[in-house]
Amino acid sequence: MPVQHTVVISDVHLCETIDSDDAWLRWRQRPYLPDEEFASLVDAMLVEARAPGDRIEFVFNGDLFDFDAGRVIDGRATFEDLPRTESVANELIERILRDHRGYVDALARLLTAGPHRAVFVSGNHDPQLAFDGVRARIRAAIAAAAGDPTVAERVLFRAWFHHTPDAIHIEHGNQYDPYCSFRYPTMPHGAMPGTDEPEIQPTVGSIAFRYMASRMGYFNPHVDASFMLTTAGYVKHWVKHYLFTPRELVTPFARGLVRMFEELTAGRHGASQDRATRNVNNAARETGADPAAVARHATLFARPAQDALHRVVREFWIDRALLTALSAAAVTVPILARNSRVAVGAAIGLPMIFAAYEYAVPKPSLDDNWNIVRAMSPRIAEIYNARAVVFGHTHIPYGAWTNGVFHGNSGTWSAAYRDVESEGEMKLPSKPVIWLRSDGDRMEGGLYRWSMGHLLPDFESDDAAHAEESVPMPIGSRSMPAPAV
8 A cells, every 4th residue: 555654844943054163153054954864864765655656745844944043144144134024035045045955955856756745834933934935936946956847836835734635734833822923824924014015923932033042142042941041040151151252142132122022012913803714714725624623723822922011021021120120229219318117128028029929920931831832732633633733833842642643743953952062962862753654544653763864763652552662663664663543
């Protein structure tokens, strides 16, 4: 029986590379990028799907490209504040594809080797994939590399989610994260003040990346642990990397906060029943899904954080900074006025008020947001009667079979080095890949790790009969055991 191979990776964050070999912006330097690993994975999958009738559907599950990283001129990152319009996106995608020929050439080999398909699902860092011009340029680049214009017909784009012929639901997952969700993901752009063409609507995550994380070059914005530090950790980081250099850490953060509230305020737009209906119809038309099911799916979206700016204030510690400043003033002013009784009262009472505020208004952690994304998987499986649901976005890979349905996350293929002094040591010794196989009746597979030319299984099953799946097996064995439904 012919086998349908669905291969999913996500969060590669391809952007223009820079000509540098120091610790600054290491995540944009070619030695740390996974281009060669991707090419070798594609070649290995072509060997695996060599039987007559076998077909590969290679899905990039969001954030393959990172349009928020900005432009490079003469090999140096410019941090230019680029409008998020189609004309700018068209130029950026050409620059990115030029710097990552390994991806283009590998996809060309994939599409010329058989009836295979490449699918690009939009994420929160590449919603520009919804622009017709961007889609046309990607198709043209792959077709030119293949030397066959007809392969462009098998390059597909999905602005929100993708459904495979064997009932696998693939979605980036940012729609359940209030800091990265779009109100209408198939129409992420709209009129913005001062622009002559539609612009991608701002999200907190995009703004924070463009004006903060991408400009703090000694952090790796794709590895949470590199920038989610304690207060002492930030001080140590600043002393080590900024105190004795002309580079700045505090200024980009402060300026970024100002730009964030400027953009969120200017770009706020209310809900529209007409746009909501069009969003559902667009997704149903693009994926072939039942419009009623898509409408149910849309009810799961997180409310964009720009609708509740107090969440942004809380997330970026602005409230704590204000409380601290007010507390200092409440103690200092009475001291200067020689009113010791008021000063002592403020010194005793204000910490109690601060503690009560922290208790009454808890700040969700990053893990809390990621758990919300993961919790949506069973609900989506039920809505679409899916045999598998695959997310990305969180950069945390997982895979588990539960009651005959696979739930997984394709993790990240970004330049995830351990730290700026790593000198080539990678945080992730392997790259996560979701690989599912079906012949119509059976489906098997799950999460694998691509390492040193091998795919090693790394997923759980609620069926004890599949416990042998935990034993590493190299790619190339078509008898690889896996859960079946």
